[in-house]
Amino acid sequence: MTIFHKSTSIGFIGAGAVGGSLSVALHNAGYPVLAVASRTHASAETFAARIPGCTPYRSFQKLTDSVGFVFITTSDDAIGAVCDSVRWREGQAVAHCSGAASLDSLQGAVEAGAASGAFHPLQAFSSVEEGVQNIPGTTFGIEAGPELHDYLEQMALDIGGNPIFLRPEDKVLYHISGVLMGNLLSVLASVAASVWPKFDRSRDEGIHALTPMMVAAARNMDANGVPQGVAGPYPRGDLGTIRKHLEALSASAPEYLPLYCELALAGLPFAVEKGALKPELADEIAEIVKSYR
């Protein structure tokens, strides 16, 4: 069995936000990131310019031949085709960073004798600069066999991450929780900011005003957990305020009423679990909310 270790040379195919951020974090942690290739050569050149000693390749095959370990950090849909487009060799390894894709997309490499893994950062990446800053403290969902188990675990630790191992059957639910937080939370923030134009304030002003609340709510949840971090008029059982919200939304922003109602209903069991709301009052609130849904 090939041993992968900190001096194994690493290459990236896919020079976007995740590949760019991870490569810089690995380089800073002492891992040799020596090669990159991407769909657009200019992206590979920008990537390589951040890392001393990293060569931008035009050919995926030449990149693959030049390193021991390859990260495929393309869009999810391209992973399988990119993997199948190159010849792998025994003793080599390949991993993707997708939370949704299974290891099946790397099967072509495995059939050629390479090891495969998944190394998914449970984090939102929009730029390399922010991505590098956000990696410390990020959880990495890892799928790997014995060949890559210790290597990927140590890699996550070396860049300040928190490694967790996932079984293939855990992957979709794990990814859903990440999408609810990283993606759908930003949709919720967009909806919250979109209420501001209803009282003649811009959406931009709204999101700037609401972001500190979002940050404080995140800190509160991290510090106090579920359900203690749950707060607001619902756990308080403020029926008067709740009725006013439902009326105002019906009148001024009916497009957001179903979402508001679903979230309010989803929150009631946590408020009861917290001990803040009596089950009878939770039932009463649920009936009222459902009547507006």
Ligand SMILES: NC(=O)c1ccc[n+]([C@@H]2O[C@H](COP(=O)([O-])OP(=O)(O)OC[C@H]3O[C@@H](n4cnc5c(N)ncnc54)[C@H](OP(=O)(O)O)[C@@H]3O)[C@@H](O)[C@H]2O)c1
């Ligand atoms: N963004 C996130 O928040 C996030 C979080 C966790 C995991 N991930 C995962 O990380 C992976 C990369 O996501 P990303 O956000 O970094 O995407 P991204 O910013 O869109 O970057 C993808 C990169 O791959 C290149 N590429 C696309 N198709 C290609 C192909 N067929 N062959 C070669 N290169 C190709 C792109 O093209 P160019 O060469 O034209 O630039 C781009 O540089 C995905 O598996 C994603 O699920 C993303």
